[in-house]
Amino acid sequence: MGFTILAEVARNADADVLVAQNVAFGIIAAIMIFSAIRVVTTSNVVHAAAFLVMVLAGAAAQFIxxxxxxxxxxxxxxxxxxxxxxxxFGIMLTRAPMQGTEKFTRDNWKVGALTSVVMLAVLVFTLVDGFGEDKLPADLMPTDTRVLSDAIFSTYLVPFEVISVLLLSALIGAIVIARKD
Amino acid sequence: MLLNQFLILAAILFCTGVYGVISRRNGVLVLMSIELILNSVNINLVAFSAMNDSISGQVFALFVIAVAAAEVGVGLAIVLAIFRNYRTVDIDEVDLMKG
Known part of the structure; x- marks a missing residue:
């Protein structure tokens, strides 16, 4: 008897956690979508960078x-x-002399909007068709960073080294391209 | 939580980024839209990693972050080189190859 009540309480607590997770997801997702749309529509470059920060922070929250x-x-x-x-820094260094009068959006933006809406429809249809009601595990535990680093330095050691070389070459390439001759 | 809510959020961000790449004229803003695309892929990778209880997705998300850093470095260097040669970052003006 007491055990059933305890189990019931535990199940309710689990349900509460799930509801809280969904509410958190909804709020963060709404902020992210709004900010992403502002990134591609605002006419102020610095505001675009600020909204990009909102999107990236929201993504970090989703990862948590x-x-x-x-x-x-x-x-x-x-x-x-x-x-x-x-x-x-890029915005500061490339600020055109005629600021304020330039247009940031191309005249054929309607074609771009149509393209992305059609692509979104196809993607959403495929996802709903393919994954439907698949649920994430309810007892989602934070990943142990030790396990992650073990995986990087054992299973994925070769890609890790390749990415180091890639970063080095990108560094050298950026210096060579941006240098004044 | 459903798996699909993360995947659809990532799809929306991806399509927003594609719209930005197509419709923006400023080179820096195009690079920002590419960041949106890469970020949406990261959300997908981490969501599948949680779904399958596997660590690989998170490792690949870290690799994507590293590649994004390299891409932004080289991309902004290219934008700076364009600005030095043309005195503008309007990529419609950069039509030397008649593309």
Whole structure:
């Protein structure tokens, strides 16, 4: 008797957690979609960078929701900490002399909107058809960072080394391309 | 949580990024749209990693983040080179190869 009540309480608590997760997902997803649309429609480049920060932070929050804490922290450090700063430097260095009067959107933006809406329809149809009501595991635990680093330095050691060489060559290439001769 | 809610969110971000790549004229804004696309792929990878209880998706998400960093570095260097030669970052003006 007491055991059934306890089990019932535990099931209710699980349901509460699930509802809370779904509410959190909905709020973060709404913010992300709004910010993403502002990134591609705003007419101020600096505002676009700020909205990009919102999207990237929202993605980090979704990673936390999925239990991928190391990826979330890396997302915040690399994307928000480094890439957005790089974008702001790019905006500052390429500020055209006739600021304010330039158009940022091409005249054929309607074709682009049609393309992306059609692609979204195809993607959503395929996803709903393919995965339907597939549920994520209810007892989603945060991934142990130790396991993740073990995987990187054993199973994925060769891709890891390749990506180091790629970063080095990108660094050298960026210097060579951007240098004044 | 359904798997599909993450996948559809990623699809929406992906299509927004594609729209930005097609319709934006400023080179820096095009690069920002590419970041949106790469980020949506990361959400997919992590969602499948949680779904299949496998670590590989997260490892690949980390690799995608590293590649995105390299891509932004080279891309902004190219935009700077274009700006130095043309005094504009309007990619409609860059039609030397008549593409």
């Amino acid at each position: 929701l999925l239990g991928a804490e190391f990826v979330a922290v890396t997302q915040v450090m690399v994307y928000i900490g480094a890439i957005v700063v790089l974008f702001l």
